[in-house]
Amino acid sequence: MAQKDREFVPGTLIVARGSTVAFPNLDNVRHSIYSFSKAAKFSIDLYGRDQTRTQGFLIAGTVALGCNIHDEMRGYIRVTDTPFAGKTDHNGFVTLTSVPAGGATVGVWHPRLRSPGNETSSDVTISSGSQSRRYKLRMR
Amino acid sequence: MTRAFRTFDKLRFGSLKLRIASLYAGLFALVLAVVVLVAGNALSRFGEASATRDLESNARVFDEILELRARQLRRSSEVLSRDFGFREAVATNDAITIDSALESLKSRSDANAAFVIGVDGKLLASGDARIGNPDALWYPLDEGQQRGIIAVGGELALAAASPVEVPDTIGWLVLAQPLDKAELDRLAKLAAVDVEARVMLPAAMPDWMLSAPNDSVFQRAEGQSTLFHVSPLPALQDDLKPRLVLQHSLDASLAQYTRLQIWLVALAIAAVLFVIALSWRVARTVTGPLQKLDEATRAISEGRVFELKAETDDEIGRLADSFNKMSSAIEDRERKIIHVGLHDGLTGLPNRKLFVEQLDQAVRRLDDSGRLMVVYADLDDFKVVNDTLGHPAGDRLLCDVAAHLRENLPDALVARLGGDEFALLIDNLGSDRSLAAIASEILVCFQRSLMIDGQLAESSASLGIAVAPGDGRDGTVLMKNADLALYRAKSEGKAAYHFFEPSLDEEARKRRQMELDMRMALRDGGFELYYQPLYGAVEEELKGFEALIRWFHPELGFISPAEFIPLAEETGLIIPIGEWVLREACQQAATWPGELSVAVNISPKQFASPGLSQTIMQALAHGELSPKRLELEITESIFIANVEKTLSTLHSLRALGVRIALDDFGTGYSSLSYLRSFPFDKVKIDRSFVQAISKEVNAHAVIRAITTLAEALGMETLAEGVEQEDQLEVLRREGCRYIQGYLFGKPTPAADLGNIFGDVNDKSKRLSA
Numbered sequence: 001m002a003q004k005d006r007e008f009v010p011g012t013l014i015v016a017r018g019s020t021v022a023f024p025n026l027d028n029v030r031h032s033i034y035s036f037s038k039a040a041k042f043s044i045d046l047y048g049r050d051q052t053r054t055q056g057f058l059i060a061g062t063v064a065l066g067c068n069i070h071d072e073m074r075g076y077i078r079v080t081d082t083p084f085a086g087k088t089d090h091n092g093f094v095t096l097t098s099v100p101a102g103g104a105t106v107g108v109w110h111p112r113l114r115s116p117g118n119e120t121s122s123d124v125t126i127s128s129g130s131q132s133r134r135y136k137l138r139m140r
Numbered sequence: 141m142t143r144a145f146r147t148f149d150k151l152r153f154g155s156l157k158l159r160i161a162s163l164y165a166g167l168f169a170l171v172l173a174v175v176v177l178v179a180g181n182a183l184s185r186f187g188e189a190s191a192t193r194d195l196e197s198n199a200r201v202f203d204e205i206l207e208l209r210a211r212q213l214r215r216s217s218e219v220l221s222r223d224f225g226f227r228e229a230v231a232t233n234d235a236i237t238i239d240s241a242l243e244s245l246k247s248r249s250d251a252n253a254a255f256v257i258g259v260d261g262k263l264l265a266s267g268d269a270r271i272g273n274p275d276a277l278w279y280p281l282d283e284g285q286q287r288g289i290i291a292v293g294g295e296l297a298l299a300a301a302s303p304v305e306v307p308d309t310i311g312w313l314v315l316a317q318p319l320d321k322a323e324l325d326r327l328a329k330l331a332a333v334d335v336e337a338r339v340m341l342p343a344a345m346p347d348w349m350l351s352a353p354n355d356s357v358f359q360r361a362e363g364q365s366t367l368f369h370v371s372p373l374p375a376l377q378d379d380l381k382p383r384l385v386l387q388h389s390l391d392a393s394l395a396q397y398t399r400l401q402i403w404l405v406a407l408a409i410a411a412v413l414f415v416i417a418l419s420w421r422v423a424r425t426v427t428g429p430l431q432k433l434d435e436a437t438r439a440i441s442e443g444r445v446f447e448l449k450a451e452t453d454d455e456i457g458r459l460a461d462s463f464n465k466m467s468s469a470i471e472d473r474e475r476k477i478i479h480v481g482l483h484d485g486l487t488g489l490p491n492r493k494l495f496v497e498q499l500d501q502a503v504r505r506l507d508d509s510g511r512l513m514v515v516y517a518d519l520d521d522f523k524v525v526n527d528t529l530g531h532p533a534g535d536r537l538l539c540d541v542a543a544h545l546r547e548n549l550p551d552a553l554v555a556r557l558g559g560d561e562f563a564l565l566i567d568n569l570g571s572d573r574s575l576a577a578i579a580s581e582i583l584v585c586f587q588r589s590l591m592i593d594g595q596l597a598e599s600s601a602s603l604g605i606a607v608a609p610g611d612g613r614d615g616t617v618l619m620k621n622a623d624l625a626l627y628r629a630k631s632e633g634k635a636a637y638h639f640f641e642p643s644l645d646e647e648a649r650k651r652r653q654m655e656l657d658m659r660m661a662l663r664d665g666g667f668e669l670y671y672q673p674l675y676g677a678v679e680e681e682l683k684g685f686e687a688l689i690r691w692f693h694p695e696l697g698f699i700s701p702a703e704f705i706p707l708a709e710e711t712g713l714i715i716p717i718g719e720w721v722l723r724e725a726c727q728q729a730a731t732w733p734g735e736l737s738v739a740v741n742i743s744p745k746q747f748a749s750p751g752l753s754q755t756i757m758q759a760l761a762h763g764e765l766s767p768k769r770l771e772l773e774i775t776e777s778i779f780i781a782n783v784e785k786t787l788s789t790l791h792s793l794r795a796l797g798v799r800i801a802l803d804d805f806g807t808g809y810s811s812l813s814y815l816r817s818f819p820f821d822k823v824k825i826d827r828s829f830v831q832a833i834s835k836e837v838n839a840h841a842v843i844r845a846i847t848t849l850a851e852a853l854g855m856e857t858l859a860e861g862v863e864q865e866d867q868l869e870v871l872r873r874e875g876c877r878y879i880q881g882y883l884f885g886k887p888t889p890a891a892d893l894g895n896i897f898g899d900v901n902d903k904s905k906r907l908s909a
Contacts, residue, residue, distance in 0.1 A: 034224075034306075036227070036228060036231035036232065036306045064306065064308050067307075068224055071305065074307050116260075
């Protein structure tokens, strides 16, 4: 997850549990990275341009990233322990493939979702073939 | 307004000065009162308006201050909420660290409460603040509200909140400061005016305050007038609806204006007093001269001379000038009027009034040795001049005489008493001067002859003279005596003078008495008619009677008509007496048998009176007598005055149908032209001719001449005073138709006439036999 133009790019990143994420600084200012999230509590001191720091994420959950000196910078890393996860496009569409049929739980997360933990979940039954579902969400 | 002025006009002030002064002062006071009223009212309004404005701006200031405070609070809280360590503490729910940080923030920022509310609405750390209901704060906080009122431990407090972000918001740090009375009072002191500020909750507010519009000033009078301003305050707690209430005592702020109003009134009163004094002064400059004018007018009305001084050359000065001119003009006119009042307008001689005054003075001045002479003069036959030549000619004659008198008698005071009467006063006569000589001199002065319009007018006068002190020591007595002497001079023939004698006085008294007696006789039937028969010489029978008046005075006995008739003529009594005679004669004649006529004498004065025809007609009608049986006897003297007028009167009498005889023919003027000018029915030959028959030879010839003339003119003749047979004989022979005289009968009372009717006829028969 890069830091470019004082933003985390991309703003939201989905990684599998146990992954290590690199944070290259592509700006010409220095950035720090911290997280008080339960899934990953860490703090990376300021580092400069073209430097990269890495962090491993061993617990599944949502990690909210901030820069200590740039309040407006927000970045989110969703550490998942399922392969069936994806980020929607700008129109809110995402396609998950190869999901085995049967009962499943669908969780929807968004940093401004108006729900505890910014996440809602619902149980669904997956049948073979493609299916589409609509979720209506309340945002902050 | 006009009515007010009219009412003012009706007010009685007694003095113009007071009126002017009151009018001006009153008007000024009125205007000033209006000004003061309007200004006072405007002041009050201005005071209210400015108090309202002040309160509004105070409200804004309060809002501003509260906002400022809240921002400060928020800045303080932000410092902590952004602190990495604090955020970490909050994120990790490290309560002890959080509390200590809050504690230090409180002391740093003068706040009394600081706490953290989690994003789930739970109070994470409260310091020692007693937050009743954290949930109520959550919604506004979640909405992003940063400042507002909250309740801390039951007290209202100003709070500011800042989010704790890691970087997502996990809670809010809230910092609060109390808004209690002490704090608000402190804030109120910052305001320009005396304001009391309170933050109130609806539950604590009275109804009128709740229903009042927000954010505007309104007035409420409870004991004293107070301005209120209520504005809502933002709350950081959704169960609170706090209001900021500002109040300001209007009475207090108006008090300063009241002082200004008192000053204004005081100033107005001072101005009115000043104007009263001024208008009094102005009024005096107007009324002062008026007062002087008033005095002057009074002085002139009392007959004093008064000169006004013209001090200025304005209207007042001109008025004084005009007034002086007027007063001198009045004086002039007065003098003229007095002159006119004391002088005769025609001749310019003094009049009777002035003459009497001067005479009185002269008599008073008269000393023991001195004498003075009062002359009464009356022009002789002046009436003839007036009648024949006209009044302008008469006036010219009078003027000529007056001028001549003045010229020739410089020592005498000459006065015209009226008409043709003059009076002269000659003073300072020594005892040696001949009075008769003076009298003759005066008499000559009156003899004038004057050509007027080609005709000669001559004048002469009769004089009556009284001399003081012999004939009286009193002006009135002297004039009366001179008048009596004049009367005597006139009656003794004209153009002569007569001095007063005491016997004249006695005569005058007698005449007055006789006049009174005549009036009484007329009233009481003291007169009686006697009738003397008229005898027809040819027919030898009784033809009628002449009525002759007789007066038997109760004391003096028989009084001759020759004595009282002239007096009756003079006094005018002849008119009523003549009327009586006519009426009585007509009534009597109507009782006589046959066609017997009655002859009545008409005096010149009676003849000239305008009512004669009327009187005759009435007498005839009253007695039911045929007009042809009435004969009027008229003397020639009626022709003296005015021939034309006399002729017209005669013709009008003739028109009545009565007969007219010319009496006493042959005496007096005996002008034949009279006979020619009027066809008399009868001519009465005067008794003097009859009596001459026995004595004079040519008397026959005269009688014959008269009868022949009369016959030629178609007139009858009658001879009076026939007493003897030979007279009768001659008269009959000479052609006289009628005879009257003692030979046939004396005048007889009416009652005895019955005997005569037979008697006379007998006698005539006897004569003819």
